[in-house]
Amino acid sequence: MDTVESRSNGAQAPSSPRNHALSNEPPTTSRVLIVDDSRADALLLESLLRQTSYADRDDLECVHVETVAAARAEISEHQFSCAFVDYRLRDENGMDLLSNTDGIADRMALIAMSNRQDPHTAVEFMKLGAHDYLDKSEMTPPGLESAMAEAMHRVDAHQRMATRHHELEAFAAVAAHDLRAPLRGIQMFSRFLREDLGDDISASARESLDLIQLSTERMRALLQSLLDYAMVDSNARLMQSTDVDEAIDNALQNLEVELRDCAPTIHRGPLPEVRGCSASLTQLFQNLIGNAIKFRSEQPLEIRIEAAAGGDDATEVEICVTDNGLGFDPQLAEAAFEPFRRLHPTEQPGTGIGLATCRRIVERHGGRIWVETQPGAGASFHCTLPLAERDG
Numbered sequence: 001m002d003t004v005e006s007r008s009n010g011a012q013a014p015s016s017p018r019n020h021a022l023s024n025e026p027p028t029t030s031r032v033l034i035v036d037d038s039r040a041d042a043l044l045l046e047s048l049l050r051q052t053s054y055a056d057r058d059d060l061e062c063v064h065v066e067t068v069a070a071a072r073a074e075i076s077e078h079q080f081s082c083a084f085v086d087y088r089l090r091d092e093n094g095m096d097l098l099s100n101t102d103g104i105a106d107r108m109a110l111i112a113m114s115n116r117q118d119p120h121t122a123v124e125f126m127k128l129g130a131h132d133y134l135d136k137s138e139m140t141p142p143g144l145e146s147a148m149a150e151a152m153h154r155v156d157a158h159q160r161m162a163t164r165h166h167e168l169e170a171f172a173a174v175a176a177h178d179l180r181a182p183l184r185g186i187q188m189f190s191r192f193l194r195e196d197l198g199d200d201i202s203a204s205a206r207e208s209l210d211l212i213q214l215s216t217e218r219m220r221a222l223l224q225s226l227l228d229y230a231m232v233d234s235n236a237r238l239m240q241s242t243d244v245d246e247a248i249d250n251a252l253q254n255l256e257v258e259l260r261d262c263a264p265t266i267h268r269g270p271l272p273e274v275r276g277c278s279a280s281l282t283q284l285f286q287n288l289i290g291n292a293i294k295f296r297s298e299q300p301l302e303i304r305i306e307a308a309a310g311g312d313d314a315t316e317v318e319i320c321v322t323d324n325g326l327g328f329d330p331q332l333a334e335a336a337f338e339p340f341r342r343l344h345p346t347e348q349p350g351t352g353i354g355l356a357t358c359r360r361i362v363e364r365h366g367g368r369i370w371v372e373t374q375p376g377a378g379a380s381f382h383c384t385l386p387l388a389e390r391d392g
Helices: 039-049 068-077 094-099 119-127 141-200 203-230 232-236 244-254 256-262 278-294 354-364
Strands: 031-035 061-065 082-086 109-114 132-135 240-243 265-268 273-276 302-307 316-323 369-373 379-386
Touching: 031 039, 031 068, 039 061, 039 141, 061 068, 068 082, 068 094, 082 094, 082 141, 094 119, 109 119, 109 141, 119 132, 132 141, 141 203, 240 244, 240 278, 244 256, 244 265, 244 278, 256 278, 273 278, 273 379, 278 302, 278 316, 278 354, 278 379, 354 369, 354 379
Parallel strands: 031 061, 031 082, 082 109, 109 132, 265 302
Antiparallel strands: 240 273, 302 316, 316 379, 369 379
16 A cells, blocks of 8 residues: 555544545544655654643544545545645645645645755745645644644634625625615616606606616616625635636627627637636626726727737736727726726716726736726736646
C-alpha cells in the first residue's frame, strides 16, 4: 500500500477516496488531520499536539494519511477542525489538496508545513486558502496552539459571514418578489383606467398615466438589478470550466430587443475558456454590452470584444469590451463601479447598479475590472478572469 493511516482510537480509515466533496457530518473541534508521508514527522506532530490544551479533550483524535488521495477520502467522510498539510508528498504535493478540493478552506483550519521556511511556498499556500505556514523544525506546543486557535477563529468568522450572506440573499429574493406584486397591480390598474377612459381621456391624464407606467417600469428594473447584485455570491459558488463565447451568446440573446433597436456592429475576437460561473459571466457581459447600448452616441454603434494575448504559463486572461459611445470623464472611472452612481443625466436609462454588479462578479472570480474612457470617445471596460485548467 502507498498510504499509512493511523488514528489514536485505532479505527480504520476508508481504503480509497470517494470524491473531492466535503463531509456533511456534524462538526467536531477535536479531530485533526495530518497529511504527511513521513510517519515519524506525523507522530512527532501528534505528540506536540497532545501537549497543547486541545489534549484536555477526551475525544481528541489525530488522523494520519500519507497521500492527497487518502486525505480527500477522509475529508469526504469526516469533519475535521484542523488539517496540517505537508508540502512534499509521495503522489502530489500539499497544494494539490487545497486547489482541487472545493470549499476546503471554508470548512476547516488549514496549516501548511514543510521541512524548511520558504517564503515563495508560503505565499502559494496562502493564495490557495491556507491559514498559516509552519517550519517543521520550529514547531512547539505553544506555537501549534496559537496557530490552530487563530486559524479556527478565521474559519468560524468566515462561516458566520457566509451565513449572513445566505440570509441576505434570501431576504433580497423574497423582497424583490413581494415588491413586484404591487408594481404589477399599479401597471394593470393604470392600463385599465386608460382603457376605460378611451377617447375621452384628457392630455394631462394621459401624461400622468404615462408617468405611472414609466415609473413602475423603472422600479421593476431596479428590483431586478438589486436581485442580480444580491445573488452574485450564490452564483460564485458554481465555478467550473466555462466557455466565454457561450456566455456572450447568452448575453446577446437576453438583449435581443435592445439590439434590434440599435443594430450595432459587434466584433468578437478569439476568447478562451475560463474558470467561472456561466450565469454570472452571462450577467457580466449582458451588463457591459447593455451599457454600451444605453449610452451610445449618434453615430452607428460598434462594440468590440477581445482577449489580450497571454503566455503559455498565464493563469488569467484579460477581456476587453470597447464601444464608441458617449464615454465619460476619466476622473469618474473608479466611481463608475459604485452602487447607484449615475454618470449620465437621469433621463438616460439605467438603474445605477449594473457596473457595481460587474465588479462584484469579477471580484468573486478572483479578478479585477477597470475602465478607460474619454467624453465623446467611448469606453473600454477591461476585466481579468482565471483561465480554465489545461488538460495534462
